[in-house]
Every structure is written in C-alpha cells, then in structure tokens.
Amino acid sequence: MSRECPVCHHAMHAALVRHVQTWQETVVMFEHVPAEVCAQCGEHLFTGEVVDRLNNLLWSLAPPTRTVAVAVYDLAAG
Ligand SMILES: [Zn+2]
Numbered sequence: 001m002s003r004e005c006p007v008c009h010h011a012m013h014a015a016l017v018r019h020v021q022t023w024q025e026t027v028v029m030f031e032h033v034p035a036e037v038c039a040q041c042g043e044h045l046f047t048g049e050v051v052d053r054l055n056n057l058l059w060s061l062a063p064p065t066r067t068v069a070v071a072v073y074d075l076a077a078g
C-alpha cells in the first residue's frame with residue numbers, strides 16, 4: 001500500500017522514524033514511530049492510530065524512556 005507524497009508526489013515507503021514535537025513549552029521526541037516516509041523530500045505521514053498513540057503517551061504523563069538535552073538557536077538573538 002504505497003502512498004504518494006502529498007508534498008512532492010514521490011512514492012512513500014514504510015519506515016520507523018524519529019518524531020520531534022513541542023508540547024506545553026517542552027520538546028518531546030518519539031523514537032521508532034511507524035510512518036510513511038518520502039525518500040525525496042523527507043515528508044512523514046502518520047496514521048490516525050499512530051497519532052492517537054503519540055497523544056495518549058503525552059497525556060498519560062508517563063515517565064519517558066530517556067531524556068536528552070536540546071540545543072536552542074534563537075534567530076532573534078543575532
Ligand atoms: Zn516528498
């Protein structure tokens with residue numbers, strides 16, 4: 001069930017990806033997330049089921065598997 005990339009129309013393939021998002025002023029990283037990935041532009045698509053899993057993890061406030069430091073670059077800081 002290969003889909004077409006909505007951005008560049010290249011064929012997409014199933015892969016496990018790292019997904020980073022901001023949530024309540026913090027940065028949260030999910031690893032090994034099942035996704036459809038575009039090899040050409042890097043677009044990731046998640047099924048509704050996967051999005052539900054990510055949101056459930058966020059709202060569960062479960063302790064994370066591990067934590068990492070995040071580098072911040074502010075374009076307004078010159
Ligand atoms: Zn693409």
